[in-house]
Every structure is written in structure tokens, then in C-alpha cells.
Amino acid sequence: MGSGIHETTRSVHSDAPRVSGTHEFTIRNYSRTKGIGIGKPIYSGNFTVDDHEWNIEFYPDGCSFFDWRDPALFARLVRMPVTPLQAAVKFQLIDPRPRNGAGKVLYGVNLAVATFDYNAYCWGLRRFISRKRLEGADLGALHDDSITVRCTVSVLKPEARVALLGNVEVPVPPSCFAENAARFLATGRAPFDVKFNVGGVVLEAHRLVLASQSPWFDSLLYGHWGDTRVVEIGGTSPEVFKAVLHYIYNDQLPDGATADEEATRQLFVAADMYLLERLKKMCASRLCRFLQDGTVESIMQLAEAHSCIELQQACKSYMATGLPV
Known part of the structure; x- marks a missing residue:
């Protein structure tokens, strides 16, 4: 399709009890990627975080029939781990214009901690951003027909405490409907x-x-x-x-x-x-x-009654910090 991809692994660091890695890739000739088909991704190269290989899946035309208008973005574990692992993922659009300084974040979404295993090895957003906003001049993410995506993966060790703060969403697995x-x-x-x-x-x-x-x-x-x-x-x-x-x-x-x-x-x-x-x-x-002071206990009880670990973690984080999720 004639598109070009430029990639760099920006950083890998350990901040016990988690190991984080950041990877960037630039998709050139973006306009040529549109129309490749629903459910057809562009893959980044593999990068390593905590001895596990990952890559990024970018769906220019969406990942399902119902989301074809907007691009989707997922982080994928390339090889299945021996035991399930927990990781948090952050996606960002980076300003591609050199004059604005390298690494300026234009848009981003954090996903809460998710479990990557044989049944769910790919987590992300079916609607990462609307096509109109991605291509709009106000955001400035599209420059010279190129976009730059940054993905940060933070692998948590078993003893890690999960803090769900800021702009966080419980990750939603991709649709499997034919x-x-x-x-x-x-x-x-x-x-x-x-x-x-x-x-x-x-x-x-x-x-x-x-x-x-x-x-x-x-x-x-x-x-x-x-x-x-x-x-x-x-x-x-x-x-x-x-x-x-x-x-x-x-x-x-x-x-x-x-x-x-x-x-x-x-x-x-x-x-x-x-x-x-x-x-x-x-x-x-x-x-x-x-989540707020008057609701956190009842929502915690609801999460426990229906075995929703992610919601329990969000409630515990609020109780510990007093900050909204």
C-alpha cells in the first residue's frame, strides 16, 4: 500500500514493582492506509518490555463493522506467557512537527491494568480517536501525511498495587462478532x-x-x-x-x-x-x-458481589488516595 513506518524504542525502565517500556512508530503516507479494509491492522515492529515481546496494532478503518468510521489501537502480546501477566497500557499521539519539540503529547488515553493471557492477549480501544479529530487541523497530529503513535506498556509484578488515577478507562477487549x-x-x-x-x-x-x-x-x-x-x-x-x-x-x-x-x-x-x-x-x-465519597463503598460491594477485579481496584485506589478515577 506504499506506506512507510519509522519506529524507535524510546525507553525501558524498571520502577519496582513494575517494568515500563515506551515505543513509538510513525506511519507515513497515512492517507494511503485508509481503505485497506475493516479489521485489517498495520503492525508495528516488536519491542521488549520485561522480557516479553509486544507490538502495536493500528486499524485505520476500524476493527469491526460497527466501528469502521474511526481508527482502533491495541497493544498485543506477541507470545503467550507461561503464566498470566498484568500490564497497564497508555496510548498517545505525538506532535510530528520538529519545530514544536520532540515528544509533545497531543492526545492520549490510559487503560487500567488488564490481564494478558491465552484468552486475552490483545487489549486496547476500538475507538481510539475519531477520524475527524485525528485528521483535523486543530489537533495537529497529522503532518506531511504522517502520524506518530507512542505506546507505553507497564508490566506489574505480583506485589504491585494498582493505582487507577487520572484519565483511566477499564480496557475493553476487541469484538469477536463475525x-x-x-x-x-x-x-x-x-x-x-x-x-x-x-x-x-x-x-x-x-x-x-x-x-x-x-x-x-x-x-x-x-x-x-x-x-x-x-x-x-x-x-x-x-x-x-x-x-x-x-x-x-x-x-x-x-x-x-x-x-x-x-x-x-x-x-x-x-x-x-x-x-x-x-x-x-x-x-x-x-x-x-x-466514584466519590458517598458511593465508593456501595460500588465496591457491587464489584465484589459480581467478581469485577478492575472495579475493585479502582475503588481501593479511590479509598487510598481520595482522588477521582
């Missing part, structure tokens, strides 16, 4: 084959879609109750169940679904109930924003 199936279902041509009665409100859906995204729905719809045409749903309000269905079909939350703490709590509980791990982490990320 793009071709998603594209077809978005047309609405496939007939519904199951109904749910939620508090007197009847909602329709496709068995295959729900079962493919959730082990809970798989067991329900293709197990003992497989022949049931109308499924009674308890313990969840119609509004929350609608939000769950919207997420399953669209791979994102509906507008306003996590606008307030109570709505976010309910959706977090539903995500755990229906075994939607990614949705659960999305809600955990939102709940971090509601």
Missing part, C-alpha cells in the same frame, strides 16, 4: 424467532444472534427451553433488557444507557447475569466515573 453475520443482520431481513416477556413488555430477537454472543442465552435458547417461543425474563427491567439487546446487536451501548449511576449499576448486574463479559467491563468503566 463481521459478515453482523452486516447481514443489520439489514433486518432475517425474521425474528423468539420473544421475551420482560415485565409485560414483549421484545423480539434472533436466537442465533443472542446465543452466539452469550453462553447464558445459548444454554437458554438451545438447551432445555429450546422449543419455547415466548421466554419469561425476571429480575431485569424492560429498559435494561432493551439495552442488553441493543448491545448484542450493535456491539455498543444505546445513548443514555449509562447516563446515571443507577442505570449503570443495573446494566452492570444484567451483563454479569447474561455472561456478557465485555459489556460488564464497559459498565465497570462507566462506574469508575461515579
Whole structure:
């Protein structure tokens, strides 16, 4: 495609109990990378942090059908570790113009500590930044048709305490929903084959879609109750169940679904109930924003009840520092 990539490993240092490394790569001829296709990444070269090899995946056209408008960015562990490891990742866009001084940060996002193992070796952001903002003159990240991305990986040792401060988000794993199936279902041509009665409100859906995204729905719809045409749903309000269905079909939350703490709590509980791990982490990320003196204990109890380690860590950090996450 004719693009050029320039890379440097800026630093690797140990600050026990963590080891951090920073890697930069410049993607030249950026305009030529657009249109390479949804889900097709540009890989950085490998770099080493704490004796582990990493690289960066940059998706110019997005990593899934639902996010094709905006670039995605992930940190990837090249080889699976013998034992799971925990690491925090920070992505930044660096000013490429020499006159502005090397290393000036124009935009950045921190991810909270995530576990890298056989099941999840790649963490990042499906929407790192909007394409409009990335290419806009106000930000200044695109210069001479080039952008420079900096990735900092901090590997935590077992004794490390996790501090989730500043602009932090619970990392969200990339979507695994088949793009071709998603594209077809978005047309609405496939007939519904199951109904749910939620508090007197009847909602329709496709068995295959729900079962493919959730082990809970798989067991329900293709197990003992497989022949049931109308499924009674308890313990969840119609509004929350609608939000769950919207997420399953669209791979994102509906507008306003996590606008307030109570709505976010309910959706977090539903995500755990229906075994939607990614949705659960999305809600955990939102709940971090509601941490304050009057809510931290109840949110901590919620995190413990539903085994969300990242949210527990965020609460502990707030309790220890008194600083918002």
C-alpha cells in the first residue's frame, strides 16, 4: 500500500514493582492506509518490555463493522506467557512537527491494568480517536501525511498495587462478532424467532444472534427451553433488557444507557447475569466515573458481589488516595 513506518524504542525502565517500556512508530503516507479494509491492522515492529515481546496494532478503518468510521489501537502480546501477566497500557499521539519539540503529547488515553493471557492477549480501544479529530487541523497530529503513535506498556509484578488515577478507562477487549453475520443482520431481513416477556413488555430477537454472543442465552435458547417461543425474563427491567439487546446487536451501548449511576449499576448486574463479559467491563468503566465519597463503598460491594477485579481496584485506589478515577 506504499506506506512507510519509522519506529524507535524510546525507553525501558524498571520502577519496582513494575517494568515500563515506551515505543513509538510513525506511519507515513497515512492517507494511503485508509481503505485497506475493516479489521485489517498495520503492525508495528516488536519491542521488549520485561522480557516479553509486544507490538502495536493500528486499524485505520476500524476493527469491526460497527466501528469502521474511526481508527482502533491495541497493544498485543506477541507470545503467550507461561503464566498470566498484568500490564497497564497508555496510548498517545505525538506532535510530528520538529519545530514544536520532540515528544509533545497531543492526545492520549490510559487503560487500567488488564490481564494478558491465552484468552486475552490483545487489549486496547476500538475507538481510539475519531477520524475527524485525528485528521483535523486543530489537533495537529497529522503532518506531511504522517502520524506518530507512542505506546507505553507497564508490566506489574505480583506485589504491585494498582493505582487507577487520572484519565483511566477499564480496557475493553476487541469484538469477536463475525463481521459478515453482523452486516447481514443489520439489514433486518432475517425474521425474528423468539420473544421475551420482560415485565409485560414483549421484545423480539434472533436466537442465533443472542446465543452466539452469550453462553447464558445459548444454554437458554438451545438447551432445555429450546422449543419455547415466548421466554419469561425476571429480575431485569424492560429498559435494561432493551439495552442488553441493543448491545448484542450493535456491539455498543444505546445513548443514555449509562447516563446515571443507577442505570449503570443495573446494566452492570444484567451483563454479569447474561455472561456478557465485555459489556460488564464497559459498565465497570462507566462506574469508575461515579466514584466519590458517598458511593465508593456501595460500588465496591457491587464489584465484589459480581467478581469485577478492575472495579475493585479502582475503588481501593479511590479509598487510598481520595482522588477521582
